[in-house]
Amino acid sequence: xxxxxxxxxxxxxxxxxxxxxxxxxxxxxxxxxxxxxxxxxxxxxxxxxxxxxxxxxxxxxxxxxxxxxxxxxxxxxxxxxxxxxxxxxxxxxxxxxxxxxxxxxxxxxxxxxxxxxxxxxxxxxxxxxxxxxxxxxxxxxxxxxxxxxxxxxxxxxxxxxxxxxxxxxxxxxxxxxxxxxxxxxxxxxxxxxxxxxxxxxxxxxxxxxxxxxxxxxxxxxxxxxxxxxxxxxxxxxxxxxxxxxxxxxxxxxxxxxxxxxxxxxxxxxxxxxxxxxxxxxxxxxxxxxxxxxxxxxxxxxxxxxxxxxxxxxxxxxxxxxxxxxxxxxx
Amino acid sequence: xxxxxxxxxxxxxxxxxxxxxxxxxxxxxxxxxxxxxxxxxxxxxxxxxxxxxxxxxxxxxxxxxxxxxxxxxxxxxxxxxxxxxxxxxxxxxxxxxxxxxxxxxxxxxxxxxxxxxxxxxxxxxxxxxxxxxxxxxxxxxxxxxxxxxxxxxxxxxxxxxxxxxxxxxxxxxxxxxxxxxxxxxxxxxxxxxxxxxxxxxxxxxxxxxxxxxxxxxxxxxxxxxxxxxxxxxxxxxxxxxxxxxxxxxxxxxxxxxxxxxxxxxxxxxxxxxxxxxxxxxxxxxxxxxxxxxxxxxxxxxxxxxxxxxxxxxxxxxxxxxxxxxxxxxxxxxxxxxxxxxxxxxxxxxxxxxxxxxxxxxxxxxxxxxxxxxxxxxxxxxxxxxxxxxxxxxxxxxxxxxxxxxxxxxxxxxxxxxxxxxxxxxxxxxxxxxxxxxxxxxxxxxxxxxxxxxxxxxxxxxxxxxxxxxxxxxxxxxxxxxxxxxxxxxxxxxxxxxxxxxxxxxxxxxxxxxxxxxxxxxxxxxxxxxxxxxxxxxxxxxxxxxxxxxxxx
Numbered sequence: 001x002x003x004x005x006x007x008x009x010x011x012x013x014x015x016x017x018x019x020x021x022x023x024x025x026x027x028x029x030x031x032x033x034x035x036x037x038x039x040x041x042x043x044x045x046x047x048x049x050x051x052x053x054x055x056x057x058x059x060x061x062x063x064x065x066x067x068x069x070x071x072x073x074x075x076x077x078x079x080x081x082x083x084x085x086x087x088x089x090x091x092x093x094x095x096x097x098x099x100x101x102x103x104x105x106x107x108x109x110x111x112x113x114x115x116x117x118x119x120x121x122x123x124x125x126x127x128x129x130x131x132x133x134x135x136x137x138x139x140x141x142x143x144x145x146x147x148x149x150x151x152x153x154x155x156x157x158x159x160x161x162x163x164x165x166x167x168x169x170x171x172x173x174x175x176x177x178x179x180x181x182x183x184x185x186x187x188x189x190x191x192x193x194x195x196x197x198x199x200x201x202x203x204x205x206x207x208x209x210x211x212x213x214x215x216x217x218x219x220x221x222x223x224x225x226x227x228x229x230x231x232x233x234x235x236x237x238x239x240x241x242x243x244x245x246x247x248x249x250x251x252x253x254x255x256x257x258x259x260x261x262x263x264x265x266x267x268x269x270x271x272x273x274x275x276x277x278x279x280x281x282x283x284x285x286x287x288x289x290x291x292x293x294x295x296x297x298x299x300x301x302x303x304x305x306x307x308x309x310x311x312x313x314x315x316x317x318x319x320x321x322x323x324x325x326x327x328x329x330x
Numbered sequence: 331x332x333x334x335x336x337x338x339x340x341x342x343x344x345x346x347x348x349x350x351x352x353x354x355x356x357x358x359x360x361x362x363x364x365x366x367x368x369x370x371x372x373x374x375x376x377x378x379x380x381x382x383x384x385x386x387x388x389x390x391x392x393x394x395x396x397x398x399x400x401x402x403x404x405x406x407x408x409x410x411x412x413x414x415x416x417x418x419x420x421x422x423x424x425x426x427x428x429x430x431x432x433x434x435x436x437x438x439x440x441x442x443x444x445x446x447x448x449x450x451x452x453x454x455x456x457x458x459x460x461x462x463x464x465x466x467x468x469x470x471x472x473x474x475x476x477x478x479x480x481x482x483x484x485x486x487x488x489x490x491x492x493x494x495x496x497x498x499x500x501x502x503x504x505x506x507x508x509x510x511x512x513x514x515x516x517x518x519x520x521x522x523x524x525x526x527x528x529x530x531x532x533x534x535x536x537x538x539x540x541x542x543x544x545x546x547x548x549x550x551x552x553x554x555x556x557x558x559x560x561x562x563x564x565x566x567x568x569x570x571x572x573x574x575x576x577x578x579x580x581x582x583x584x585x586x587x588x589x590x591x592x593x594x595x596x597x598x599x600x601x602x603x604x605x606x607x608x609x610x611x612x613x614x615x616x617x618x619x620x621x622x623x624x625x626x627x628x629x630x631x632x633x634x635x636x637x638x639x640x641x642x643x644x645x646x647x648x649x650x651x652x653x654x655x656x657x658x659x660x661x662x663x664x665x666x667x668x669x670x671x672x673x674x675x676x677x678x679x680x681x682x683x684x685x686x687x688x689x690x691x692x693x694x695x696x697x698x699x700x701x702x703x704x705x706x707x708x709x710x711x712x713x714x715x716x717x718x719x720x721x722x723x724x725x726x727x728x729x730x731x732x733x734x735x736x737x738x739x740x741x742x743x744x745x746x747x748x749x750x751x752x753x754x755x756x757x758x759x760x761x762x763x764x765x766x767x768x769x770x771x772x773x774x775x776x777x778x779x780x781x782x783x784x785x786x787x788x789x790x791x792x793x794x795x796x797x798x799x800x801x802x803x804x805x806x807x808x809x810x811x812x813x814x815x816x817x818x819x820x821x822x823x824x825x826x827x828x829x830x831x832x833x834x835x836x837x838x839x840x841x842x843x844x845x846x847x848x849x850x851x852x853x854x855x856x857x858x859x860x861x862x863x864x865x866x867x868x869x870x871x872x873x874x875x876x877x878x879x880x881x882x
Contacts, residue, residue: 289426
C-alpha cells in the first residue's frame, strides 16, 4: 500500500487521487454528509496542518476523527480539555521509576504521542495548557526536562470548540489560532442525511471503516502536491487576496477597512497555496487555479481575521469579509 | 505529438480565439459607437428642428466619422493581447486557468515535474474546443437601437426649415443683396465724385483712404450689422469733412464782406465773398493788382480800389481777432475740453486755427503792403523826374504787394476748394444716411409684406370673405377671424384719438424698429469734438451777427 519512492509524476498523481478517494469513501461510510468537511480535514492532514472544528455537540466531530484514524490506520487519542488540565497531562512528564532497585526518572509520554489527537473543547483549558499543545502542533516535538521527544509522523490535531457555551472558557489567542490550518464549521445535517444517520447507527450492524491508506501514504501525498505548479498571475491572485484582508492595504474593500483590525498572516498564504494545490489534484488538474484559492479562502482565513470593535459590535462575519475580498478580485 | 506540435496547437487555438474575440470586440465597439453617434445626431437634429431650422447635411457624415473614430480608438485601447485572450478563453470555456497557467509557466520557463501532464491535459481540453463556441454577447438590441436612432435622426434631417426661419433667411438674403447693391452704388458714387472733383479738391480729400473705406464695405446679411457698417463709414466721412472745416476763415471773410459793402468799388468783391465764391474773389483781387508797369493813373485807380478793400478786410481781421481775444477764456476752455477729445479732432482744430490766423495775418499784411505801395506810388508821383530810385522802390513794394496778394488769392482758392470738397463729402454723408434709411425701410416693408391684409387697392367683402384673403387691417395688426363658411365674419376696427391711448401694434415689430432707431442714433451720436466746436462757433457767429444787427 505504501507508495514506491521512484514512481513517476503521473503515477504519483494518480496514486494521490486514488488514495484520497479511497480514504474519503471509507470515512463516508461512517460519517453521513459533511462531504466538504471531510475533504477539508483530509486536505489539512495531507498538507501537515491541523484543524479547528467548531460545531455544536453531537454533530460527529469525534466520529469523524475516529473514522479518519481507522481509514488511515493511525493511532488516535482523545483529550477532553478542562480547566484543571495541565500541560503535563498532554505532553507527558518524567516520573520516578524503579528498576532493579534503582530509581530513575523516566519520561512518560502524554496523549500527544499519537498520529491523530482529538483536542475536545480546547477552549476550556487554561491558556498555559493550550499553549503547550499549540507548541507541540507547531514543532511536532515535545521537550520535557531538557529532553526533546519527537512525535510520530504524521501528526494531526483536530481541536473542537463549542460556539454556543462560552462560560468558563478561555478564548484562543490570535497567535495560536493562526497555527490551525483550517477552521471548519460543522453544519447540521439535513433531513435525508439525518435519516441516513439513523438508519446506519440504529441497527445491529454498525458501519465498519477499513484501512484505505497508511501514514506513509499521507506523507507521500504531501510530497506529491508540492509538485503542482502555480502560475505567476494565479499566485498574484492569492497574494492579493491575502493582502486585501488587511485594512492598511490600499486596495482593501471598504468592509475590510471598516471592520477588520488585522488581516491574514503570511502563514495564511502558505496554507492557501498548499490547500489549493491539493484541491487542484483532487479536481484532476496539475496546476492551481484561481477557483481553488477562492474555494479554500474561507476555511483558511476565517480564523485569521481579527475584527475591530465596530466589526464585533455589528456582528460582521468572516464569510462576508472574505466574499467581498474575492469579489474585488473578480 | 511532439512538444512543439503540442504547443503550436494550443498557441494556434489561442491565436484563433484571440482574433475572434477581437473581431467581436470590434463589432461591439462599432455598434456601441454608432448607437452613441446616432443618439448624439438625434440630439443635434432635435436641437435644429426645435428651433425651426433644417439640419445641415454635413452633421451626418461628421458624426458618423466621429463615431467610427471613437469605435476605432476604443477597439485599439481595449483589444485583447495574448495573455488577456488566454484568461478569456479559460473563463469562457471554464478551463480553470488551464491555458493561461500552461502558457504563463512556459513563458516563465518553469517546467515542473507535472508540466508534461499539464500540457497534455490542456492540449486534450483544447482539442475538444472550438473557437466558434466562444460566447459572444448578442448585439441585436444594440444594433436595432442604433439603427432606430439613426433612422430617427435621418428622418429629422428631411424636415425643412420652419416658416420663421425661412423668413429670416429670406430677410438675410434680401439684406445681403441690398447691402451689396448699396455698396456698389457707393463705390460708383465715390469714384465719380473723385473723378469729377478738380485736383485742388482731391488734394484736400484723402482719396486713397476714402476708396479704402468703400472697399471695406461688405455685403451683410444682418440688418443691424449693415446699419452699423454704414454709420461707421458715415462717421469717418464726417471726420474727414470736419478736417476740411474753415469755419473761422469763412466767418472772417463774411465779416470782411460785410465791411466791404460800404465801399462801392468793392461791392462786387463783397458779394463774391458773401456768396462764398472765393475763387472768383481771388480772381478779382488778382485782377485789381496794380503793377509798376501800368500807367500811373491806372495804378492809382487800382490801388485805390485795392486800398479800400484791403483796409476793410484788415479791419475785419483786427475786429475778429479782437473779439476772439475778448472771448479767449471760452475758447481756451473749449480748447482744453477739445484736447480731451479724439486726437484727430484736436489736430484738425489746431490746423483750423492756424489757417484762420494765417488768413487774418494775410489780410493785415496785404493792407500794410498796399499802404506801402500807396506811399511809394505817391512818392513816385511827386518825384517822377527822379524816377530812378522811386521807381525801384515802387517796383519793390509792388512786388511785395503782389506776392501778398498772390498768397491771399491762393488762400482763398484753397478755401474755396475745401468748401467744395466738404460739400462733396457732405453729399456722400447724405447718401450714406439715405442708404441706411433705405435699408431699414426696405427691411421693414419686406417684413410687413407678410403681415396680412389684402393687396393695395382691394377691399374686403364680408360676403365673400375668404380665409386666405382675410383681413385688410387698415393699419391695425389685430385680426379677427371666424370659422370658414359659418356665416359672415365679425370684424371691428377700433379707432382712437391720435396721440393718446395704447397703440395696438405688434410689440416685437415696434421694439425692433425702436432698437434700430436707437442703434442708428447712438452711432450718429458719437459726434467728433471738432464738429461740435464747428457747430458751436457757427451758432456763435449767428449770435454775434444778430447782436450786431440789433445794436445798429
